[in-house]
Every structure is written in C-alpha cells, then in structure tokens.
Amino acid sequence: MEKLIEQFSFGLFFWQLLLFIAVLLLLRKFAWKPILDAVEDRESGIKDALAAAENAKKEMQNVTADSERLLQEARVERESMIKEAREMKEKIVTDAKELAQAEADKMIKQAQVAIESEKKAAVADIKNEVATLSLEIAEKVIKGQFSDKAKQMKLVEEMIGDIKLN
Amino acid sequence: MEIPTIVGAGLIVIGAGLGIGKIGGSAMDAIARQPEASGKIQTAMLIAAALIEGIGFAALFAS
Amino acid sequence: MHGFFETDILSDMQKPFYVKVLLVVTLLLGINAFAQEKDHSSSEEKGSLKTEIKEFIDHHLLDSHDFTLFTIDEEKNEHVGFPLPVILWDNGLKVFSSSKFHHGESVAEVDGNYYALYHGKIVKTDAEGTINYDEDHHVTNVKPLDFSITKNVVFIFLVSALMLFLFGRMAKSYKTSSMPKGIGRLLEPIILYIRDDIAIPNIGEKHYKKYMSYLLTVFFFIWIINLLGLTPLGVNVTNNIAVTFALAILTYLITTFTANKNYWKHIFWMPDVPVFMKIVLAPIELLGTFIKPFSLMIRLYANITAGHVVLMSILGMMFIFKNWIGSPLSFGLAFALSLLELLVAALQAYIFTMLSALYFGSAVEEHHDH
Numbered sequence: 001m002e003k004l005i006e007q008f009s010f011g012l013f014f015w016q017l018l019l020f021i022a023v024l025l026l027l028r029k030f031a032w033k034p035i036l037d038a039v040e041d042r043e044s045g046i047k048d049a050l051a052a053a054e055n056a057k058k059e060m061q062n063v064t065a066d067s068e069r070l071l072q073e074a075r076v077e078r079e080s081m082i083k084e085a086r087e088m089k090e091k092i093v094t095d096a097k098e099l100a101q102a103e104a105d106k107m108i109k110q111a112q113v114a115i116e117s118e119k120k121a122a123v124a125d126i127k128n129e130v131a132t133l134s135l136e137i138a139e140k141v142i143k144g145q146f147s148d149k150a151k152q153m154k155l156v157e158e159m160i161g162d163i164k165l166n
Numbered sequence: 167m168e169i170p171t172i173v174g175a176g177l178i179v180i181g182a183g184l185g186i187g188k189i190g191g192s193a194m195d196a197i198a199r200q201p202e203a204s205g206k207i208q209t210a211m212l213i214a215a216a217l218i219e220g221i222g223f224a225a226l227f228a229s
Numbered sequence: 230m231h232g233f234f235e236t237d238i239l240s241d242m243q244k245p246f247y248v249k250v251l252l253v254v255t256l257l258l259g260i261n262a263f264a265q266e267k268d269h270s271s272s273e274e275k276g277s278l279k280t281e282i283k284e285f286i287d288h289h290l291l292d293s294h295d296f297t298l299f300t301i302d303e304e305k306n307e308h309v310g311f312p313l314p315v316i317l318w319d320n321g322l323k324v325f326s327s328s329k330f331h332h333g334e335s336v337a338e339v340d341g342n343y344y345a346l347y348h349g350k351i352v353k354t355d356a357e358g359t360i361n362y363d364e365d366h367h368v369t370n371v372k373p374l375d376f377s378i379t380k381n382v383v384f385i386f387l388v389s390a391l392m393l394f395l396f397g398r399m400a401k402s403y404k405t406s407s408m409p410k411g412i413g414r415l416l417e418p419i420i421l422y423i424r425d426d427i428a429i430p431n432i433g434e435k436h437y438k439k440y441m442s443y444l445l446t447v448f449f450f451i452w453i454i455n456l457l458g459l460t461p462l463g464v465n466v467t468n469n470i471a472v473t474f475a476l477a478i479l480t481y482l483i484t485t486f487t488a489n490k491n492y493w494k495h496i497f498w499m500p501d502v503p504v505f506m507k508i509v510l511a512p513i514e515l516l517g518t519f520i521k522p523f524s525l526m527i528r529l530y531a532n533i534t535a536g537h538v539v540l541m542s543i544l545g546m547m548f549i550f551k552n553w554i555g556s557p558l559s560f561g562l563a564f565a566l567s568l569l570e571l572l573v574a575a576l577q578a579y580i581f582t583m584l585s586a587l588y589f590g591s592a593v594e595e596h597h598d599h
Contacts, residue, residue, distance in 0.1 A: 004227060004470050004530075009292060009350075011316075015382040020450065028442035031396035035420060036441060038403035045407070069571060122418040142243035149301040205426070213587065216580045220524030223531035 175226055180223030189214045230426060282545035286538060290468060291349040292379045294327040298463070307418065313383065317344070317351065319373035325375070344373070351375050381466045388454050388466075392446070423448055423582060431586040436593040443483060448582040455533060455574030459567060467577075468534040470526070477526035480585045485518070488592035521588055524582060532577050536570045 146152060193211035224227045280557035297310035319342060329337035336345045336354060345354045352370035354360065378386075399413040408474045409417045427435040428444055451467060458465040466472050494500065496514040499507050543566060546559040 006473070007291075007470055009375065009379075009469065009471045011377055011471075012292060012379065012381055012469055013475050014376060015378075016385055016472045016475040017479075018478065019382075019385050019389050020446070023392055023450070024442060024446045026393055027396055027446055029394075032442045032445055034400040034403055035234045035417075036424070038400075038407060039417070042407040043595065089452065151493075208431075209426070209583070212576075212580060213583065216528060216584060218522070219532075223527045224469045224524060225533070227527065 178222055178225045182218055185218040186215050189218070240403075264578065278548060282542075282548065286541045286545070288349075289463060289535060289541060290465070290537065292352070292381045292469060293349055294330065294346065294377055294379055296380050296383065313380065314378050315351065316371045316376040316378065318376060319353065323373075351377070380464060381469060381472070384448075384454065384457060384464045384466050385472075388450060388457065389451065392449055396449075419448075420445060427583050427586045431583070432592060432593065433589040434591065435595075437588075439487070440589045442482070443479070444550045444582050444586055447479075447585065448578050451476070451529065451581055452575055452578035455578060456571075458533065458568055465533060467529055468537060470530050473526040476529070476581070477522040478527060480588060481519075481522035484522075484588045484592045486591065489595075491594060492513075492592045508539055521584075525584055529577050529581055532573060536566075536573055540566050540570060 193207050197208045200207075204224055293310045294315055295310060297308045297309075299309055315323075315325050315327050315337075317323040317339075321340075323339050323342070325337065329335075329339075330344075330346050336343050336356065337547050338356070340574060341474075343354050343356055344351050345360070346352075347360055347368055347370070350372065352360065352368060352565055354374055363369050377474045395412060395416070399409060399416060400414055402410040409432075422435070423444055424441060432440055440503055454466045458467065495519065497511050499510045499514070502510065540563060543559050543563045547556045550559065
C-alpha cells in the first residue's frame with residue numbers, strides 16, 4: 001500500500017484525466033453519437049422492413065383466404081343451382097306426365113262412353129232385328145204347326161210336362 | 167514472533183484461488199445444466215470472480 | 230535405400246513407449262548435469278545477473294522521462310531513443326528537455342534550481358545532486374509538481390489520437406452507407422456487444438444511452454492501451470496506479486452525480502429493515518460506494534502489473550539458465566503467457582466496463598417494491 005502511494009504520480013494522473021475526458025467528449029460528439037444513431041437507424045429500418053414483410057404476408061394470407069372463400073361460395077351456389085335445375089326439370093317432367101295422363105284418361109273415358117253408347121245402340125238394333133226375325137220365324141213355325149191338330153196337342157202336352165219339371 | 171507478510175500473501179492467494187475455483191466450478195455445473203443460459207452465467211461468473219479478485223489484490227497490497 | 234529407411238522406422242515404432250521415454254529422460258538429465266557443472270563455476274556472476282534482471286523489471290514497471298527503446302551499453306550510458314519534455318511547477322512553470330538528466334546520470338540545472346532523477350521521480354537537489362534520507366530510508370528532498378510528458382503520457386496521447394482517428398473515420402463511413410466499412414466491420418460488433426450485453430442488461434433500456442459514451446471510451450481505451458503494453462515497445466500505462474485511479478474516479482463521479490433519490494435512500498436509509506439496522510448499514514453502504522471504484526482501480530493495476538512481472542521474470546529465466554532446455558522452456562512459457570495476457574488485456578477492459586455499467590445501473594435503478 002505504501003509502495004502504491006509512493007508510486008503515485010500526480011502528473012500522470014493529471015494527463016490521464018485531462019486526455020481521457022477530452023477524448024470522451026470528442027468521441028461522444030464525433031463518433032459515438034453518429035455511430036450509435038446510424039446503427040439504431042439501421043436496426044429500426046430492419047425492424048420496419050421485417051414488420052412490413054410480416055404485414056404483406058398476413059395480407060397475402062387474407063387474400064388467399066378470401067379467394068378460397070369466394071371459390072367455396074361459388075361452388076355452393078353452382079351446386080344449389082344445379083340442384084334447382086334438376087328439381088325444376090323433374091317437376092316439369094312430372095307435370096307434363098300428369099297432364100298427358102289426364103288428357104289420355106279423358107280421351108279414354110270419352111272413347112269408352114262413345115263405345116258404350118255405340119254398343120248400346122248396336123245391341124238395341126240387334127235386339128230389334130232378333131225380335132223381328134224371331135217373330136217372323138215364329139209366325140212361319142206357327143203357321144206350319146197349326147196345320148196339324150195332333151201335333152198341336154203333343155206340343156201342349158210337352159209344355160205341360162216341362163212345367164211339371166219346373 | 168512476527169509472522170512474515172509473505173505468509174499472509176500465501177494465505178490470501180489460497181483463499182482467493184479457492185473462491186474463484188468454486189465460482190468457476192459452479193458456473194460449469196450451471197452451464198452443463200442449462201447450456202442455453204451460458205452467456206448470462208458467464209457474465210455473472212466473471213463479475214463474482216472479479217469481485218473476489220479485487221478483494222484478493224487489495225489484501226495483497228495491504229500486506 | 231528406400232527399404233532401409235522403412236525398416237528403420239519400423240524398428241523405431243516397435244520399441245515400447247517407455248523405452249523411448251527413458252531414453253529422452255536420460256538424455257535430458259545428462260545435459261542438465263553438464264550444464265549445472267558448467268554453471269557452478271560462475272554462481273557469483275549468476276547472483277549479480279539475478280539482481281540485474283530484478284532491477285530491469287523494476288525499471289520497466291516505472292514510468293520514465295525519456296523514451297528508451299533499448300540500451301546499447303549500460304556502462305557507457307548509450308541508449309537508443311529520444312528525450313521527452315519535462316514540465317515542472319516549482320514556484321513557476323519550468324520546461325526543459327529530459328536529455329539534461331542524461332538518463333539519470335547527471336543533475337539538471339534550470340533557472341538556478343537543481344533537479345535530479347531518483348527512481349524515475351524528479352526531486353529538487355543541490356549542485357552536487359545529494360539525496361537526503363530519513364531513518365526509514367525515505368527521500369526527504371522536495372518533490373516539485375511534475376506535469377512532464379513522460380513515456381506513459383506520450384502513449385496516452387497516441388492512444389487518444391488513434392481512437393479519435395479510428396472512430397471518427399468509422400462514424401464518417403456511416404454517412405455514405407448504413408453498413409460499416411473497413412475497420413468498422415471489426416469494431417461495430419464490439420460496440421454492439423457493449424450496448425446489448427453490457428449496458429442494456431445492467432443499466433436498463435431507459436437510462437443506458439447517457440452512459441454509452443463513457444462505457445465505449447473506457448473499454449476501447451483500456452483495451453488498446455493494454456494491447457500496446459504487450460508490444461515490444463516496453464510501455465505499460467495501465468500498471469500505473471495514477472492511470473487506473475483517474476479511470477476509477479471518473480466511474481465514481483459519474484455514479485455519484487447521476488444517482489437518483491432511490492440510490493441515496495438505499496445507502497443512508499435502507500428500506501424494509503429495522504431502524505437499528507438502518508443506522509448500522511448506512512456507514513457500511515457509504516464505505517461500499519468508495520470501495521467499489523477502489524477495487525476497480527486496484528484490479529486493473531494489479532492484473533496488468535502481475536502479468537508484466539511474471540512475463541518478464543520468465544523471460545529473465547532465459548538468461549539465468551543459459552542452456553538449451555531452460556531457454557526454449559522459458560520461451561515456450563513466455564509465449565503461452567503472452568497469449569494469456571492477450572486475453573487478460575481484453576478481459577480487464579471488459580470487467581472494468583462491465584462493473585462500471587453495474588454501478589451506473591444501481592445508481593439509476595427505479596424504486597420497486599420488494
């Protein structure tokens with residue numbers, strides 16, 4: 001300790017303090033401030049650039065998501081449209097079918113009615129014809145039969161026997 | 167009987183050496199346990215070692 | 230010829246390892262014995278050599294008033310170098326060249342006053358150069374205030390100029406591009422390291438800016454001047470207690486004058502402890518504020534001094550052993566130690582900066598609830 005105090009040189013202390021403070025002040029003004037500012041500027045620039053890139057990336061993602069969504073919507077719309085069209089088609093077809101069926105039914109009914117009336121007329125005609133024919137036949141038969149008495153009798157008897165059976 | 171100052175200096179060196187050795191060893195252990203924190207551990211180690219060293223030197227000069 | 234070499238190598242390889250070790254050891258022992266025998270005759274000469282080396286080391290550790298690169302002949306007082314101006318304050322400013330001292334051999338006469346060099350210090354004396362001692366062998370001569378441009382002051386000037394040049398140019402290079410150029414590429418990472426790993430963690434994001442100039446200047450100053458101490462120029466500035474004292478007192482003053490209320494409160498009226506402890510702690514804490522820069526001063530001084538002493542002692546061993554084991558051994562040791570000193574040069578600068586930052590950090594620490 002004594003040696004240290006003995007060794008202490010005031011001149012050296014004075015020069016060291018003076019020069020060091022001078023260098024400190026000069027460097028602060030002309031070196032450290034510009035250097036640290038430049039470095040800080042650069043760092044903030046890099047930070048900004050990074051943030052901008054991050055933003056751009058996010059926006060990009062948003063855009064992609066948007067287009068994806070639009071695509072999805074379009075797909076859904078298309079599907080619904082197709083479905084609607086299909087339904088409409090089916091409806092039209094069924095409608096047409098029903099209409100045709102109804103028309104056909106109507107026509108068939110009319111035809112049936114016509115046929116029926118025709119048939120009735122025909123049957124009535126035939127009945128008249130048959131009646132006249134049978135009357136004529138009967139007239140002729142009777143004319144022939146009633147020429148012989150015995151035969152008349154026999155007939156009567158047969159008829160009576162038929163009645164018995166009944 | 168007067169103890170020569172050189173004995174005191176030796177004692178100081180032993181003490182300071184033990185202290186710095188212990189700091190170094192503990193720092194190694196800590197780094198082995200947490201290699202990712204090695205920077206912080208080294209800084210703390212240097213500060214602790216420097217403090218012991220300062221005391222050691224102060225005592226050496228006083229003796 | 231080729232075959233011969235091959236078999237020779239093979240037979241050498243086949244020898245067991247311990248045989249080789251034994252061979253080397255006997256060889257070394259033989260030489261050592263021979264060397265010792267030779268040295269025995271000149272043991273007295275060796276003793277004087279030892280004192281000479283010791284004196285040389287002591288001289289190296291001291292500041293000097295002239296710039297001596299090397300000595301040609303000690304007896305004839307022939308040195309290679311140049312004198313430096315001596316500035317004294319002794320009832321008026323006195324400036325003269327240190328060549329008047331003739332390397333401490335003669336007394337310098339200025340305006341009727343006589344000055345002599347005693348162990349690198351200027352003392353006032355008479356025409357015959359008598360030095361008076363008291364009973365404890367201390368010099369009683371008057372010591373005038375010495376503001377001489379000594380060797381160390383020259384190097385402080387040089388380092389200051391170098392730093393102004395280097396960092397001034399580096400700062401200019403940022404005006405044209407945002408990236409550093411030339412030496413700036415090496416220095417910028419160090420500046421960033423000091424900012425990001427020393428200043429910000431220890432002082433804090435909010436206050437670190439006002440301390441950056443000091444931290445950067447002190448780091449580079451100590452580092453460069455420590456490195457210069459490892460060159461063969463034979464200077465060592467940081468092993469002068471005056472230099473480290475100047476640096477430490479700056480740290481102390483900055484800590485004291487930028488400290489906030491919280492810092493002083495922690496020193497004089499420690500919160501969250503009983504009143505009795507507050508009274509006990511106050512003087513201890515106050516003493517601590519002086520001990521902190523004091524330890525900074527001692528640490529830097531002692532590390533650099535110890536490094537130089539050990540390095541030069543090992544180099545001096547070369548002249549004491551004077552055989553071909555001792556010299557390569559001391560050369561190898563000195564080489565390894567020089568590498569270590571390179572590390573120490575940077576480490577001490579780092580620790581000084583780091584601890585300064587730590588003290589500044591404690592001075593501006595905001596109050597927070599424990």
